[in-house]
Amino acid sequence: MTTTQFDGIYHGLSPEVGKFRIAVSGMxxxxxxxxxxxxxxxxxxxxxxxxxxxxxxxxxxxxxxxSKETFDGFVREDHDxxxxxxxxxxxxxxxxxxxxxxxxxxxxxxxxxxxxxxLVSNKTAFELPLTQVANxxxxxxxxxxxxxxxxxxxxxxxxxxxxxEIRFYVPGTQTKSRGSDA
Amino acid sequence: GTGGKEGKxxxxxxxxxxxxxxxxxxxxxxxFVDRKSQSVVLPxxxxxxxxxxxTIKNVSKNEEAEITLxxxxxxxxGQLAGRKEDTPFEDPDATFIRSITYRSIDGSRFDAISKxxxxxxxxxxxxxxxxxxxxx
Numbered sequence: 001m002t003t004t005q006f007d008g009i010y011h012g013l014s015p016e017v018g019k020f021r022i023a024v025s026g027m028x029x030x031x032x033x034x035x036x037x038x039x040x041x042x043x044x045x046x047x048x049x050x051x052x053x054x055x056x057x058x059x060x061x062x063x064x065x066x067s068k069e070t071f072d073g074f075v076r077e078d079h080d081x082x083x084x085x086x087x088x089x090x091x092x093x094x095x096x097x098x099x100x101x102x103x104x105x106x107x108x109x110x111x112x113x114x115x116x117x118x119l120v121s122n123k124t125a126f127e128l129p130l131t132q133v134a135n136x137x138x139x140x141x142x143x144x145x146x147x148x149x150x151x152x153x154x155x156x157x158x159x160x161x162x163x164x165e166i167r168f169y170v171p172g173t174q175t176k177s178r179g180s181d182a
Numbered sequence: 183g184t185g186g187k188e189g190k191x192x193x194x195x196x197x198x199x200x201x202x203x204x205x206x207x208x209x210x211x212x213x214f215v216d217r218k219s220q221s222v223v224l225p226x227x228x229x230x231x232x233x234x235x236x237t238i239k240n241v242s243k244n245e246e247a248e249i250t251l252x253x254x255x256x257x258x259x260g261q262l263a264g265r266k267e268d269t270p271f272e273d274p275d276a277t278f279i280r281s282i283t284y285r286s287i288d289g290s291r292f293d294a295i296s297k298x299x300x301x302x303x304x305x306x307x308x309x310x311x312x313x314x315x316x317x318x
Contacts, residue, residue, distance in 0.1 A: 013211075013227070013228050052201040052204070053228045053229050053230065054208045054209060054211050054225055054228060054229060054230035055209050055211070055228070056209070058228065070228070072228065076202075099201065099229070101196075101197055101198035101199070101200065101201060101203070101204065101232055102196050102197060102198075102232075102234075103195070103196060103197025103198070103219075103221050103232040103233050103234035103237065104233075104234070104237060105233055105237040105256040105257070105258070105278055105279040106273065106276040106277065106278045106279075107276055107277060108276065108277060109277050118277075118279070124229075125229070125231055126226040126227060126229040126231045127227060127229070128226070128227060129227060143280065150285065156287075157287075157288055158210075159286070159287070159288075160210065160211030160212055160225060161211065161212045161213050161225055161252075161284045161285075161286055162284060162285050162286070163224075163225070163226055163227070163282060163283070163284055164251070164283050164284065164285050165253075165281070165282070165283040166279065166281070166282050166283075167279070167280040167281045167282075168277050168278065168279060168280060169258040169259070169277070169278040169279075169280045170277050170278075171259060171275060171278075
């Protein structure tokens, strides 16, 4: 039975690097050091997306229980091989999610399941996991702030910069609203 | 929508043409000031999100014990401060990002980033001013 392996892959936003393997039975990620592992059975895999993120390209996998797993660190050249394997083993199409690099701070917010996406010219600029919002505030009907719970990571000089708050100005809320009845 | 509804004085600008132009430094999930593209790339939940310097109003810093907070403030409509013609309007009914705040234990790095952003802003403003004087 053949297994294809990709090296230098991250799971979620974790700094741990590992190996990502694909076989007819499913896919799995395993940390290079330590015992961390994520396994996905072939029958549970429902969809897959390909997205440019900070750590190169992300493979996002949707599972039967509506959860999803993300794996960063793929390179552009991995796309065709990955697309072929997903098609061959699980009969799913690797869809490309278009990302905006325009550098604009205005766009449209869109609730997509557990995420709040910010779209610039109909392309995703970023997504915010609503499950990690610790507090939210509405000021003067036009300003919305979201505060994020800080991760309890070990302090380190090489740690990523952690976003703790984002504030939106929503001038259109009085006249029309989009998915904001909450 | 794109095009058409450009506000008074709004000039089209763009950080990167496509994903291939993103600088390598964004990989470490830290704020990166890219002088060449006149942009600040912010790490937002795994994405590398560029913001053109024209969208940035200023940065502010706050130190709390071992933690340093860095807030990037953006140009948005409906603000009293700032000259109106500098506000990038494409669609005034859009949702705007007004500010994003980061925390770090590395205060000196946030000092450096804050200075880089401020300097880039000054540089671009100066160039705009010169252009205006030339046009007069």
